[in-house]
Amino acid sequence: MTDTDPRFRVLGARPGKIVAIHLAYASRADQRGRRPAAPSYFFKPSSSLAPSGADIVRPAGTELLAFEGEIALVIGEPARWVTPDAAWSHVASVTAANDFGLYDLRANDKGSNVRSKGGDGYTPLGPALIDAREVDPTALRLRTWVDGEIVQDDTAAGLIFSLAQIVADLSQHFTLETGDVILTGTPAGSSVVSPGQIVEVQVDAGDLTTGRLRTTVVQGDRPFDPAIGSLPAVDDTQRTEAWGSAEAAAAATGTGDRSATGRSADDAPVLAESPVPDARDAPPALSPELRAKLERVPVAALSGQLRKRGLNDVTIDGVHALTAGSRFVGTARTLRFLPHREDLFAARGGGYNAQKRAFDAVEEGEALVIEARGETGSGTLGDILAIRAHARGAAAIVTDGGVRDAEAVAAVGIPVFTAGPHPAVLGRRHVPWETDVAIGCGGTTVEPGDILVGDGDGVIVLPPAIAEEVVDAALVQEEEDAWIARQVASGHPVDGLFPMNAEWRARYESEGRN
Numbered sequence: 216m217t218d219t220d221p222r223f224r225v226l227g228a229r230p231g232k233i234v235a236i237h238l239a240y241a242s243r244a245d246q247r248g249r250r251p252a253a254p255s256y257f258f259k260p261s262s263s264l265a266p267s268g269a270d271i272v273r274p275a276g277t278e279l280l281a282f283e284g285e286i287a288l289v290i291g292e293p294a295r296w297v298t299p300d301a302a303w304s305h306v307a308s309v310t311a312a313n314d315f316g317l318y319d320l321r322a323n324d325k326g327s328n329v330r331s332k333g334g335d336g337y338t339p340l341g342p343a344l345i346d347a348r349e350v351d352p353t354a355l356r357l358r359t360w361v362d363g364e365i366v367q368d369d370t371a372a373g374l375i376f377s378l379a380q381i382v383a384d385l386s387q388h389f390t391l392e393t394g395d396v397i398l399t400g401t402p403a404g405s406s407v408v409s410p411g412q413i414v415e416v417q418v419d420a421g422d423l424t425t426g427r428l429r430t431t432v433v434q435g436d437r438p439f440d441p442a443i444g445s446l447p448a449v450d451d452t453q454r455t456e457a458w459g460s461a462e463a464a465a466a467a468t469g470t471g472d473r474s475a476t477g478r479s480a481d482d483a484p485v486l487a488e489s490p491v492p493d494a495r496d497a498p499p500a501l502s503p504e505l506r507a508k509l510e511r512v513p514v515a516a517l518s519g520q521l522r523k524r525g526l527n528d529v530t531i532d533g534v535h536a537l538t539a540g541s542r543f544v545g546t547a548r549t550l551r552f553l554p555h556r557e558d559l560f561a562a563r564g565g566g567y568n569a570q571k572r573a574f575d576a577v578e579e580g581e582a583l584v585i586e587a588r589g590e591t592g593s594g595t596l597g598d599i600l601a602i603r604a605h606a607r608g609a610a611a612i613v614t615d616g617g618v619r620d621a622e623a624v625a626a627v628g629i630p631v632f633t634a635g636p637h638p639a640v641l642g643r644r645h646v647p648w649e650t651d652v653a654i655g656c657g658g659t660t661v662e663p664g665d666i667l668v669g670d671g672d673g674v675i676v677l678p679p680a681i682a683e684e685v686v687d688a689a690l691v692q693e694e695e696d697a698w699i700a701r702q703v704a705s706g707h708p709v710d711g712l713f714p715m716n717a718e719w720r721a722r723y724e725s726e727g728r729n
Contacts, residue, residue, distance in 0.1 A: 222264040225310060225341035226289065230394045233259040233338060234385060235285075235314055235328075239400025240373050246403045246459060254376045254384055257328045259314075259338055259398070267342035267428045271315055272335075273410055275438040277447045279318035279457040282408055282430075283401035284359030284367045284416040286378070287312035287340055288347070294382060294391040302382035303352050305391065308344035311357075311416040311428040314398050315339075318407075318457035319447030330445070339416075340396070342426045350420035352378045359404065360415040360427075367404035374400065406459045407467065410434035451569060451649035465562040500664050500679035501546050501580065508686045509544045514672045516689040516696075523688075524681065531657030531667075531674040533589060534615055534632040540671070541630040545582030545610025547665040547676075548573065549654045552587050552595065552616070552645035559646045570647035574600045579608030582667045586654035587616025591634045593643035594619030598627060605629040613667065613674055615657040616645070632674050698723055 223229050237255045244250040265271070273280045291307025315338070320331040332338075352371060355378075359367035371378055381399055385391055408414055415427040439446055454464040501509075509517075521529050550573040553559065563569070574596070577583045583604055587595050595616040601624045604612055611630040617637030618624055624631055634657075641647065653662045659676055661667075666677040677685060699713050712719050 221266050221269075222262075224266050225344060226264075226394060226396070228394055229261050230264075230289075230396045231261075231392050233261060233263070233396045233398065235259055235332070235398035236376070236381060236400045237326075239376055239381070240369060240402040241375055242369060242373055242403035243401060243405070244375060247456070250375065254381055256385070257326070257332070259328070260333050262335060263333055263338040265336040265339040265430070267339065267426075267430075269336055269339060270431050270433045271337065271339070272433055272435040274317070274334075274435045274447075277317055277319040279407055279449055279453060280409075280432065281316050281318055281405055281457045282359065282361070282414045282416075283314040283316065283405045284357055284414075285312045285314050285401050286355055286357050286371065286399045286418050288378065288382065288397040288399060289344065290382075290391045290393060290395040290397070291347070293393060294386040295389075297383050297386045299377070299379045299383040302379040302386070303347065305382060305386075306347040306352075306378075307393075308347050309350060309355065309418060309420070309425070310341055310344050311418045311425040312396075312398050313339045313359075313414060313416050313428060313430055314401060315430075316457075317447075318453045319449050320445065321453055321456075322448060322450070323445040336430075338398070339428050339430045341428050343424075345418065345420055345423045345425060349423060354420065356419045357402065358417050358419075361406075361408060362412055366406065367402055369402035371399075373402060404459065406463060407457050408432050450572075450651045452652070462562070465559070500682070501544070501666055505683060505686065506544050506580075508690060509666070509668055509677075509682075510542075512668070512686055512689045512693060514668055514670045514675045516693050517668060517675050517677060517685060518672075519692065520685045520689045521675070521677070524685070526678070528659050529676045529678075531584075531613060531615065531632070531659055531661075531676065533634050533657050534613060534674055535635075536669070536671065537618060537621060537631040537633055537636075538625045541611075541632070542670045543582060543611035543630040544666070544668050545580055546679075547584045547661050547663055547667055548577045548581040548609075548650075549652060549661060549663050550583060550585045550650050551648050551652060551654045552585065552641075553648045554588065554590075555642065555644050555646055560642050563646055563648065564642055568647040569650050570596075570600070570641065573650045574603045574607075576650070577604055577607050577609045580610050582611040582613055582669075583609055584654065584656050584661050584667065585612070585614035585616060586656050586661075587614055587634075587645060588655075589615050589634065589657070590644050591617045591637055593617055593639040593641060593645060594637050595633075595641065595645065596624070598623035601627040601629055601631065611667070611669060613656065613669065630669065632669050695723065 287310045289308045292305045294305035316332045355371040417427045418425045455461045458464040595614045598620040613632045618633040621636035
């Protein structure tokens with residue numbers, strides 16, 4: 216590429232590197248409920264640059280393309296090991312930037328932002344430069360508009376880390392070279408935009424201005440290829456982070472209410488087959504060999520071994536198999552309901568809500584576990600959702616709430632453990648809230664990926680880290696108990712035999728394992 220490439224027009228040349236900060240404004244940190252003690256960064260490719268007036272493409276099959284208006288710094292004199300007092304002298308110019316991110320890919324990036332923020336056109340820059348020598352770096356003003364409505368308005372004084380500190384900090388780790396670009400973070404107000412919407416960002420320093428950096432969102436028609444790499448996957452956490460708040464995310468995925476940016480939930484594509492973020496890159500907690508062992512061990516035996524290891528609060532109390540003889544082994548996929556409240560149900564109860572997303576996303580061998588707070592005054596699922604889970608290959612459904620269409624659900628053939636049947640619909644007692652988070656079900660905590668085993672005695676939660684150890688010990692104990700049972704059946708009294716004294720232990724060791 217040459218310097219005439221329109222992507223690099225405002226800079227005059229392709230930058231060697233683009234460095235962006237994760238979280239820098241107090242307003243954004245307060246919005247997200249976490250404030251970093253020190254700045255952290257990621258890189259963006261120079262191929263992501265775009266000029267003012269360019270389009271940004273939202274890929275097919277995605278929904279969470281979010282804008283982030285930012286102040287961009289362009290390095291003049293190379294900087295290495297510079298102090299904060301001297302750092303600003305190494306900045307040549309200031310301009311406006313938009314650090315777009317596709318939150319559908321964010322979880323799979325695990326903080327690197329390579330895919331979620333590295334796409335072509337994801338770093339619009341410009342349209343003009345402001346000479347850094349002519350401005351007070353603490354007085355720069357940043358504003359962002361969506362379809363002409365202002366959504367971000369802050370100044371560099373609102374930064375947790377000053378612009379000079381950011382430059383100095385980066386220079387401790389590598390040389391900032393002439394033409395390098397630093398994206399200095401976004402304030403509160405960042406949110407999701409949809410095809411057809413226009414985002415504008417402007418940086419001002421008194422009478423000096425960059426002018427408005429204008430980007431139009433367009434819909435792409437080419438989806439990601441599942442045979443090549445990671446697919447888009449979203450959950451309630453990513454929706455909340457992308458939209459800026461749980462309330463905005465709820466409005467977007469609820470009944471079609473408009474968000475602050477004007478987007479309707481009807482604009483959002485359905486990602487029915489999305490797996491748990493990160494799970495595909497992690498080793499399986501439940502190998503086929505471990506599953507086979509667990510299928511041989513009763514829940515009572517596992518409970519005894521967990522108790523020996525100090526784990527007593529690992530049973531999901533108050534739930535029973537809807538069909539006698541049901542048994543399952545699976546890894547937890549979680550769904551959380553909150554107590555019913557009319558306004559919240561209006562925002563989050565309709566449309567493609569958390570309940571529907573959970574049943575659409577459960578994977579083969581997973582047990583969908585539902586937190587209903589032990590509230591049995593309505594159903595938490597019915598036959599249609601049970602059929603969906605069964606079609607997805609789910610191992611079981613566990614809910615400490617009710618089940619409606621109980622006979623039809625039982626006929627589906629998937630193991631269901633519930634607090635009991637109830638004919639009422641979800642909205643009588645519950646608001647579907649979020650998925651893939653730690654929940655409380657039947658008085659115990661269940662984390663996504665925990666191993667669950669259920670039988671006629673109930674359901675137990677098995678921490679993956681000790682699952683192999685526990686099941687091996689349980690198998691040994693089961694063998695021993697079976698031998699004791701044979702002795703009792705043949706007429707021996709239980710005194711001294713159960714548990715075994717030294718004499719019976721020696722006898723067992725000599726003949727019981729033969």
